[in-house]
Amino acid sequence: xxxxxxxxxxxxxxxxxxxxxxxxxxxxxxxxxxxxxxxxxxxxxxxxxxxxxxxxxxxxxxxxxxxxxxxxxxxxxxxxxxxxxxxxxxxxxxxxxxxxxxxxxxxxxxxxxxxxxxxxxxxxxxxxxxxxxxxxxxxxxxxxxxxxxxxxxxxxxxxxxxxxxxxxxxxxxxxxxxxxxxxxxxxxxxxxxxxxxxxxxxxxxxxxxxxxxxxxxxxxxxxxxxxxxxxxxxxxxxxxxxxxxxxxxxxxxxxxxxxxxxxxxxxxxxxxxxxxxxxxxxxxxxxxxxxxxxxxxxxxxxxxxxxxxxxxxxxxxxxxxxxxxxxxxxxxxxxxxxxxxxxxxxxxxxxxxxxxxxxxxxxxxxxxxxxxxxxxxxxxxxxxxxxxxxxxxxxxxxxxxxxxxxxxxxxxxxxxxxxxxxxxxxxxxxxxxxxxxxxxxxxxxxxxxxxxxxxxxxxxxxxxxxxxxxxxxxxxxxxxxx
Numbered sequence: 001x002x003x004x005x006x007x008x009x010x011x012x013x014x015x016x017x018x019x020x021x022x023x024x025x026x027x028x029x030x031x032x033x034x035x036x037x038x039x040x041x042x043x044x045x046x047x048x049x050x051x052x053x054x055x056x057x058x059x060x061x062x063x064x065x066x067x068x069x070x071x072x073x074x075x076x077x078x079x080x081x082x083x084x085x086x087x088x089x090x091x092x093x094x095x096x097x098x099x100x101x102x103x104x105x106x107x108x109x110x111x112x113x114x115x116x117x118x119x120x121x122x123x124x125x126x127x128x129x130x131x132x133x134x135x136x137x138x139x140x141x142x143x144x145x146x147x148x149x150x151x152x153x154x155x156x157x158x159x160x161x162x163x164x165x166x167x168x169x170x171x172x173x174x175x176x177x178x179x180x181x182x183x184x185x186x187x188x189x190x191x192x193x194x195x196x197x198x199x200x201x202x203x204x205x206x207x208x209x210x211x212x213x214x215x216x217x218x219x220x221x222x223x224x225x226x227x228x229x230x231x232x233x234x235x236x237x238x239x240x241x242x243x244x245x246x247x248x249x250x251x252x253x254x255x256x257x258x259x260x261x262x263x264x265x266x267x268x269x270x271x272x273x274x275x276x277x278x279x280x281x282x283x284x285x286x287x288x289x290x291x292x293x294x295x296x297x298x299x300x301x302x303x304x305x306x307x308x309x310x311x312x313x314x315x316x317x318x319x320x321x322x323x324x325x326x327x328x329x330x331x332x333x334x335x336x337x338x339x340x341x342x343x344x345x346x347x348x349x350x351x352x353x354x355x356x357x358x359x360x361x362x363x364x365x366x367x368x369x370x371x372x373x374x375x376x377x378x379x380x381x382x383x384x385x386x387x388x389x390x391x392x393x394x395x396x397x398x399x400x401x402x403x404x405x406x407x408x409x410x411x412x413x414x415x416x417x418x419x420x421x422x423x424x425x426x427x428x429x430x431x432x433x434x435x436x437x438x439x440x441x442x443x444x445x446x447x448x449x450x451x452x453x454x455x456x457x458x459x460x461x462x463x464x465x466x467x468x469x470x471x472x473x474x475x476x477x478x479x480x481x482x
Contacts, residue, residue, distance in 0.1 A: 020474035095124030213245035239269030271302035304340035371405035
């Protein structure tokens with residue numbers, strides 16, 4: 001509607017300008033005398049303008065007539081396509097002009113103009129492989145999804161444009177939330193162009209969302225072969241996929257296969273915490289404590305984590321507090337300054353009822369990096385050392401308002417997760433989980449491990465400092481989780 005109004009206004013202005021110009025020329029005195037074959041012709045200024053325009057048109061017609069004569073001469077001399085080529089050149093020129101104007105209109109955001117130019121280009125060129133794509137993209141820009149889908153389907157009929165058609169429909173299905181159809185189309189597009197990076201990424205994301213870990217690993221391998229993924233990144237993400245596959249296999253009750261898949265994931269990426277824990281538990285199930293210790297120690301040295309400590313405790317669940325202290329000292333000897341190590345050793349000393357040592361192990365953590373866990377540990381130490389209830393309650397009160405500490409956070413959208421996952425529940429990103437401390441403004445989420453996970457073994461109840469300490473710590477942990 002607006003474009004039609006603009007054209008009408010432009011036409012009126014042009015007619016007005018020509019009329020005004022003609023009126024002014026009619027009022028001009030003088031003229032020109034032209035002598036042709038002894039005949040003199042006197043022309044007014046207005047007549048001179050018309051004569052000049054007629055001359056330009058005559059020259060243009062003469063040149064085109066000359067080209068037509070040349071084409072006819074060639075045709076009479078045996079070139080059967082000479083005349084058709086003459087007319088086709090004019091059509092092609094007009095068609096390519098319309099096509100270029102349509103592309104410029106599309107780039108500048110003028111969807112309706114782009115569709116008009118695409119239709120004109122199609123009329124002259126009759127090459128749908130060139131004009132259909134312009135039409136589809138212009139239809140999408142104007143919100144005509146039905147027209148866009150119909151045009152993309154036309155592209156499917158030509159081998160040269162089939163990939164473009166499949167990709168276009170796939171993107172439409174993704175925007176509609178139809179991930180099942182989008183996955184099927186992504187697989188088709190991948191089969192047509194295995195090295196297309198965007199298609200690889202879309203297919204990998206959809207396969208991860210659908211828990212098709214085997215297919216996702218094949219797609220990841222294709223990304224490595226095509227050079228679109230560095231080898232170290234491939235190794236890490238392949239480990240994530242192998243771990244996810246192991247979890248699904250374990251859920252099906254196939255313990256042996258899950259164990260092997262977890263061990264493979266840990267081999268690919270030893271610093272992947274969930275893979276190390278699952279592999280270690282697989283070794284523990286086999287009775288191979290030595291391999292389990294090796295896997296967990298390597299993971300702990302790369303990134304201390306409470307779940308690693310919990311799995312390390314499972315290697316010898318019935319050991320005495322002193323024996324556990326000795327074994328964990330070997331685990332933490334290279335990370336003595338890490339906050340997780342300090343809290344872990346403090347818990348172990350509390351279990352052994354050595355409260356002064358527990359306080360020394362905690363160091364200045366409650367001042368430099370106070371968290372709900374470290375402050376609750378301090379409350380347990382004070383209770384075990386015989387401090388007044390007011391002192392204990394003071395530490396517990398601080399714990400209620402203290403930060404949760406490191407958690408599983410998506411690097412892409414910063415969403416906090418209670419447990420590790422291959423894909424983010426919020427944004428769907430793959431392999432973006434990181435164990436880190438969220439910004440202070442973020443709301444604390446439920447802990448991935450329980451408070452004081454290593455104090456209570458299968459037969460270590462007698463080693464507790466008091467039942468009240470554990471109960472009060474659990475209450476605080478529950479309040480913090482809320």
